[in-house]
Amino acid sequence: MSEKQGYTVVDGGSIITPKGFTSGGLHCGLKKTDRNDLGAIVCEVPAAAAAVYTTNVFQAAPLKVTRESLANGTLRAVIVNSGNANACTGEQGEADAYEMRAAAANHLGVAESDVAVASTGVIGELLKMDCVRSGIAGLPEKLGGARGAEEFCQAILTTDLVKKESCVQVQVDGKTVTIAGAAKGSGMIHPNMATMLGFMTTDAAIDAEDLHSLLRAATNVTFNMITVDGDTSTNDMLVAMASGLAENEKLNRLHPDWDAFAAGFTFVCETLAKAIARDGEGANHLIEVQVNGAVHDEAAAAIAKTVVGSSLVKSAVFGADANWGRIIAAIGRAGVPVSPDRVDISLGSIAVLKQSSPVAFDEELALAYLQGDTVLITVDLHDGDGKATAWGCDLTYDYVRINAAYRT
Amino acid sequence: MSEKQGYTVVDGGSIITPKGFTSGGLHCGLKKTDRNDLGAIVCEVPAAAAAVYTTNVFQAAPLKVTRESLANGTLRAVIVNSGNANACTGEQGEADAYEMRAAAANHLGVAESDVAVASTGVIGELLKMDCVRSGIAGLPEKLGGARGAEEFCQAILTTDLVKKESCVQVQVDGKTVTIAGAAKGSGMIHPNMATMLGFMTTDAAIDAEDLHSLLRAATNVTFNMITVDGDTSTNDMLVAMASGLAENEKLNRLHPDWDAFAAGFTFVCETLAKAIARDGEGANHLIEVQVNGAVHDEAAAAIAKTVVGSSLVKSAVFGADANWGRIIAAIGRAGVPVSPDRVDISLGSIAVLKQSSPVAFDEELALAYLQGDTVLITVDLHDGDGKATAWGCDLTYDYVRINAAYRT
Numbered sequence: 001m002s003e004k005q006g007y008t009v010v011d012g013g014s015i016i017t018p019k020g021f022t023s024g025g026l027h028c029g030l031k032k033t034d035r036n037d038l039g040a041i042v043c044e045v046p047a048a049a050a051a052v053y054t055t056n057v058f059q060a061a062p063l064k065v066t067r068e069s070l071a072n073g074t075l076r077a078v079i080v081n082s083g084n085a086n087a088c089t090g091e092q093g094e095a096d097a098y099e100m101r102a103a104a105a106n107h108l109g110v111a112e113s114d115v116a117v118a119s120t121g122v123i124g125e126l127l128k129m130d131c132v133r134s135g136i137a138g139l140p141e142k143l144g145g146a147r148g149a150e151e152f153c154q155a156i157l158t159t160d161l162v163k164k165e166s167c168v169q170v171q172v173d174g175k176t177v178t179i180a181g182a183a184k185g186s187g188m189i190h191p192n193m194a195t196m197l198g199f200m201t202t203d204a205a206i207d208a209e210d211l212h213s214l215l216r217a218a219t220n221v222t223f224n225m226i227t228v229d230g231d232t233s234t235n236d237m238l239v240a241m242a243s244g245l246a247e248n249e250k251l252n253r254l255h256p257d258w259d260a261f262a263a264g265f266t267f268v269c270e271t272l273a274k275a276i277a278r279d280g281e282g283a284n285h286l287i288e289v290q291v292n293g294a295v296h297d298e299a300a301a302a303i304a305k306t307v308v309g310s311s312l313v314k315s316a317v318f319g320a321d322a323n324w325g326r327i328i329a330a331i332g333r334a335g336v337p338v339s340p341d342r343v344d345i346s347l348g349s350i351a352v353l354k355q356s357s358p359v360a361f362d363e364e365l366a367l368a369y370l371q372g373d374t375v376l377i378t379v380d381l382h383d384g385d386g387k388a389t390a391w392g393c394d395l396t397y398d399y400v401r402i403n404a405a406y407r408t
Numbered sequence: 409m410s411e412k413q414g415y416t417v418v419d420g421g422s423i424i425t426p427k428g429f430t431s432g433g434l435h436c437g438l439k440k441t442d443r444n445d446l447g448a449i450v451c452e453v454p455a456a457a458a459a460v461y462t463t464n465v466f467q468a469a470p471l472k473v474t475r476e477s478l479a480n481g482t483l484r485a486v487i488v489n490s491g492n493a494n495a496c497t498g499e500q501g502e503a504d505a506y507e508m509r510a511a512a513a514n515h516l517g518v519a520e521s522d523v524a525v526a527s528t529g530v531i532g533e534l535l536k537m538d539c540v541r542s543g544i545a546g547l548p549e550k551l552g553g554a555r556g557a558e559e560f561c562q563a564i565l566t567t568d569l570v571k572k573e574s575c576v577q578v579q580v581d582g583k584t585v586t587i588a589g590a591a592k593g594s595g596m597i598h599p600n601m602a603t604m605l606g607f608m609t610t611d612a613a614i615d616a617e618d619l620h621s622l623l624r625a626a627t628n629v630t631f632n633m634i635t636v637d638g639d640t641s642t643n644d645m646l647v648a649m650a651s652g653l654a655e656n657e658k659l660n661r662l663h664p665d666w667d668a669f670a671a672g673f674t675f676v677c678e679t680l681a682k683a684i685a686r687d688g689e690g691a692n693h694l695i696e697v698q699v700n701g702a703v704h705d706e707a708a709a710a711i712a713k714t715v716v717g718s719s720l721v722k723s724a725v726f727g728a729d730a731n732w733g734r735i736i737a738a739i740g741r742a743g744v745p746v747s748p749d750r751v752d753i754s755l756g757s758i759a760v761l762k763q764s765s766p767v768a769f770d771e772e773l774a775l776a777y778l779q780g781d782t783v784l785i786t787v788d789l790h791d792g793d794g795k796a797t798a799w800g801c802d803l804t805y806d807y808v809r810i811n812a813a814y815r816t
Contacts, residue, residue, distance in 0.1 A: 056749050057740035058764075085725050088619070088736055090765040123733025124766045234737050312811055319812025325531025328496055334463035340466050356466075357498045360530045397805045403720055404727025 002062045006170060006260025007267060010178070013167025018178040019203035020243030024142030025155030028135025030121070037083045038135040039155030040229035041199055042108055042143060047241035047250060049075035050212035051116070054236035061097040062089035062117040069116050071207030075241050076110035077198060079117055079136065082158050082184070085125050085287060086119040087234040097107055097129045106285065118197050118237050120184060121158055135203065137391030141274040149182075156184040157199055158281050166271035168264040172248040172257040176330070177204040179264050183238075185271040185279075198223065198272060200240035204261065206251040214234040214265055215240050222269035225301065225390040226277045227309040280396030285317055294386030299336035304390035306334035307377060309358050315397035320370035322363065324352040327377060337383070344380040348372075352380045410691060414578060414668025415675060415782065418586070421575025422557035426586040428452045428651030430437055432550030433563030436489030436543025436748040438529070445491045447563030449607055449672040450484065452518055455649035457483035458620035459629050462644035468495035470525040471645060477509070477524050481616030481651050484518035485548040486607060487525055487544065490566050490592070494527040494533050495642040504535045507815065511544040522539055526605050526645050528565055529591060532752060557590075557642070563590040563725035565606055568687050574679035576672040576723040580656040585612040587672050591646075591680040593687075606680060608648035609734050610670060614659040622670055630677035634685045635717040685799040690806030692798065694782045702794030707744035712798035714742035715785060728778035730771065732760040735785060745791070752788040756780075765795035 027037030051070055053063050069075065080102055086093050097117050105112040119127075142148060154162035167180040185196025200215070219238060240404050258299055278286040280327055287307045294300035307313055308331040316323040331338060345353040350361050350367045369375070375394075424431055429578055433447030460470050478484065487508055489666075494501050505525050524623055527535075549557060561571035592608050593604025607740055608623070627646060651682040677771040686694040697716045702708035718738040724731040731752050739746060753761040756777045777783070 031474075032684065055741070056737060057746045058736050064729060085733070088761070088764060088766065105787050123731075124761075234733075234740060274700065311807075315811030318808060319814055325493075325496065328466050329464060331464070332642060338465045353496070353532075356496060360495065384756075395808055395811075397808055400723050400726060400803055400805055400808060402725030403803075405729055 005067045005263040005266030007168040010167040011094035013180055014146065015152065015166050015180045015182045015199060015201045016149045017167050017180050018201045018243060019245035020047070022148055022199045023152035024139055024144065024148040025151035026055060026135060026138055026142050028114040029131035030081055035157070036151055036155035038132070038139065039082050039152040040080065040104065040139050040143070041078045041241070042106070043241055043243050044072040045243055045245065046074040046076055046114060047206040047243045048073060048206055048211055049241045050208050050215050051239045051405050052215055053348060054234060055232050056397040058088060058234045060085055060119060060235045061089060061093040062086055062119045063197055063235070064094065065097045065101050066118065066237065066239070072113060074114055075116055075239070076114035077104060078239055079104035079115060079196065080119070080156050081132065082120050082156055083119060084119060084125055085123045085235045086127050087123045089124065092126055096129055096149055099129065100132055100136070103390050104273060116152050116239050116250055117236070118239070120156065120197050120235050121386045123234060127219050129288040134364055136291045141234055152345040153182050155183070155402065158184065159182050159281050159360070162279055163328050164275035164279070168267055169263040170257065170260045171283060172204065172246065172251060172261060175248045177246040177248055178202060178262065181268045181272050183276060185276040196236055196276060198238035199265065200238070200268065201245045204251055205244035205246065205248050206242045210252045211240055211242055212265060214262055215408070218266040222266065222273040225305065225388065227305060227390070227392045228314050229327070243310065274391050280393035281391030281402045282396040284396055285394045286321070287317055287377065287393060288374065289377045289379065290387070290389045291379045291381070291382055292387045293381040295337050295384040296386040297388055298386070300386040301390070302336045303331050303334040303338070303379065304388045306330050307379070308392035311395055314392065315372060317375050318394040318396050320367050322347055322361070322366040327379070328353065338381055339383050342382045344382070346378040410690055413671040415707055416576040416670030421457050421586070421588055422554065422573050423560070423588045423607060423609045424557045425575050425588050426651060427653035428455070428608045430551045431560035432547055432552065432556040433559035434543060434550050435524045435548055436490055437539035442604060443565070444559055445583040446489050446540065446547065447560040448488065448512065448516065448547050448551070449486045449560060449577055449609065449649070451649055451651050453651055453653065454484055454522060455481040455651045455714045456616040456619055457613055457647065457649045458483060458623050459645060459647045462642060464495060464642050464684070466526060466642045466713055468493055469497060469501040470494055470527045471643070472502065473505045473509050474524040474526065474645065476645070477521050480521060482522055483524055484522035485512060485516050486647055487512035488527070488564050489535070490564055491542065492527060492529040492533055493524065493531045493643045497532065497534055497640045499513035500534055504537055508540055509535065510542070510543060512654045515544050515548055523767045524647055525649070526643070528564065528605050529641050531642060540563045545712060561590050564590070566592065567634060567689050568592055568725050571784045572680050572683035572685055572687070574676040575674055578611065578665065578672045579655065580669060583654050583656045583738060585654040585656055585669065587612070587676050589680050591684060593684040595685035602690045604644055606646035608646070608676065609707045610648070611650035611654040611658055613653045613656050615653065617655060618660045619650055620649055622673055626677040628683040630674060633713065633715040634681045635713060635773045635798070635800045656742065659780050675719060676748050682799050686813035688801035689810045690804040691697050691801030692804055695722070695725055695785065696782065696797060697785045697787065698795070698797045699789070701789040701791055703745050703792040704794040705796055706794070708794040709798070710744045711739050711742040711746070711787065712796045714738050716800035722800065725778060725783050725806050726802040729773050730755055730760060730769070730778060733747045735787070736761065739787060746789055747791050750790040752790070754786040756784050
């Protein structure tokens with residue numbers, strides 16, 4: 001697919017498909033069930049590395065530790081737990097995050113400054129460090145192979161129902177470069193600058209600085225364009241590691257294969273972001289909102305995110321109700337310029353509004369369309385060239401059920 | 409109550425308690441059930457009048473007509489229908505709104521330019537004008553008495569379960585001035601500048617300009633501080649009429665009784681706003697969020713509205729789950745300055761966070777508190793003197809059920 005953009009999707013590929021990476025996961029006791037709750041990705045060489053973080057004022061302890069590790073632009077490993085976010089846990093929480101990093105460095109045989117730490121789960125409770133310690137001690141023997149990648153993906157999930165992975169290959173200097181990613185996220189999803197937990201691996205040779213700028217650009221049009229519930233987590237983090245083992249010439253904006261690499265990288269981010277939206281807490285449908293013809297891209301993005309985040313639009317999709325009045329009401333409150341008299345709206349290929357006036361449509365056809373797995377809402381404002389796409393999910397009884405008793 | 413602020417609550421008072429006003433309502437056929445769907449408030453003299461409107465880009469036809477009528481600062485009547493918003497209905501919708509105004513003026517014997525028009529209900533469908541015409545013809549005989557006020561309050565409701573009224577009295581120049589209001593609103597509630605439909609009546613003597621500035625100030629701290637679902641309607645409108653029949657000296661900021669009048673006026677607005685939040689679609693609980701110690705009042709307001717609007721906080725209140733992690737996550741994404749290390753949070757009188765660190769609390773006590781009718785969340789940021797209060801409601805299965813099939 002997308003051959004014209006110069007990358008190929010690797011079916012069955014994972015975060016260990018790029019050369020130099022292994023991973024693993026296990027259950028150490030942080031989750032009440034026996035599902036995995038601790039995992040690691042390890043690179044056999046120092047990987048050029050970059051990360052983006054949540055914009056929430058209250059940032060969890062592991063983010064502080066990871067920022068420190070990334071100061072030198074390299075990583076050998078990422079250690080991740082689920083079941084506990086280690087957020088709003090004060091000095092003890094910070095000490096625990098540092099200890100997690102030290103233990104991982106010790107058992108994996110790498111420098112502390114080359115280990116990133118990520119946590120996800122309940123806010124405001126201290127980590128059970130005895131579980132974490134024994135878990136980390138047992139991790140090295142779990143690393144390796146497809147099984148290890150699977151165990152890692154399971155270890156980072158919370159209310160997620162399915163694991164999220166993507167992998168592509170690109171030709172750079174005639175050499176095959178692989179780019180892969182894994183992510184988690186289901187609730188408290190309204191990323192702004194970063195996302196829930198996401199991990200990108202590649203064997204491309206690229207400097208940390210160039211990796212960082214690509215990571216930011218890709219995040220802006222993928223992870224930052226999804227919403228499940230409008231709530232931004234305290235723990236969002238997206239980490240990328242590049243082993244360089246594909247032995248290409250260093251990639252940067254001037255490299256002839258940069259566009260293909262960037263397109264492949266962005267595709268992996270978009271695939272993971274959409275997988276998070278589709279697996280939103282309680283969701284039955286993936287909702288994609290494409291806005292065209294806005295005064296500029298930023299206006300289009302604001303409108304796309306407002307529509308996909310509207311509780312009323314989300315409820316209407318759950319009920320397969322072609323209630324375009326809620327779509328236009330959401331467009332009108334997005335806080336950006338819109339000419340009120342020339343808006344077109346379609347649900348899939350069914351036009352429901354033309355030049356801001358209702359179009360008669362076949363209700364049964366609309367019902368059938370809205371009952372499908374994916375609902376595409378297209379908006380054309382005829383105000384300019386700005387465009388953007390955002391993704392989300394419907395609001396269901398199950399979202400309320402899951403979140404009425406998440407902690408207790 | 410609130411004697412110190414100089415006003416007295418009138419139990420059983422309504423929009424016709426101020427001198428000079430009558431009202432009525434009836435069922436004309438816009439709603440599928442036999443509930444009232446058309447109503448009017450009429451003043452026996454030209455009332456000084458003012459209004460505030462939704463900030464949504466897509467404003468319904470009746471708002472245009474009402475703006476025109478209010479250009480001269482007086483009103484004799486407001487005609488209102490529910491069941492159909494007359495929004496996104498193009499030129500025909502505008503013609504219908506003008507015809508509604510003309511018919512009301514004709515049957516009530518007043519000038520067209522003294523009639524305001526308001527509509528609420530489904531977006532994007534044309535009004536059944538035959539129902540509206542025959543309804544308006546039948547309205548004059550329905551006007552009058554407590555029964556008429558009751559019928560009016562019923563006629564403006566949509567998914568509301570209860571009518572919303574409030575009435576206070578103030579002494580001005582030793583004369584009794586009465587201020588009353590009625591409102592509707594249950595879903596698509598996230599007012600910004602105005603609210604859902606709201607109607608204020610008073611027999612105070614006051615110029616339209618002073619009434620307008622008071623209306624705006626009161627709206628900012630009441631109707632603009634409630635949210636049910638973050639969605640701003642196309643039809644929000646709050647209209648105030650002052651008959652002047654209390655025969656006080658004209659009220660303005662220099663009048664010695666201005667503060668008492670403003671306090672009473674604001675109290676009526678706040679009572680109606682809280683009633684809308686409490687009657688939010690599917691709601692079981694009123695949530696009140698008080699923020700103190702912010703860098704300024706605007707920051708406090710942004711934080712209070714973000715917390716009360718968080719789907720995760722709303723779901724947790726529905727589940728009586730003392731999940732303060734969601735409260736702090738919402739504070740941290742409000743987009744205003746907050747010192748992350750000194751936040752206090754209480755649920756009622758139960759402290760759950762002090763200086764941003766968890767406080768051990770009695771879970772059973774918290775559960776019992778959260779199961780009560782009203783949940784008060786208090787936040788102290790210790791950053792300054794800014795404070796604000798916002799109101800909302802919990803997110804329940806019924807909200808999703810109501811909105812999954814509102815239109816069909």
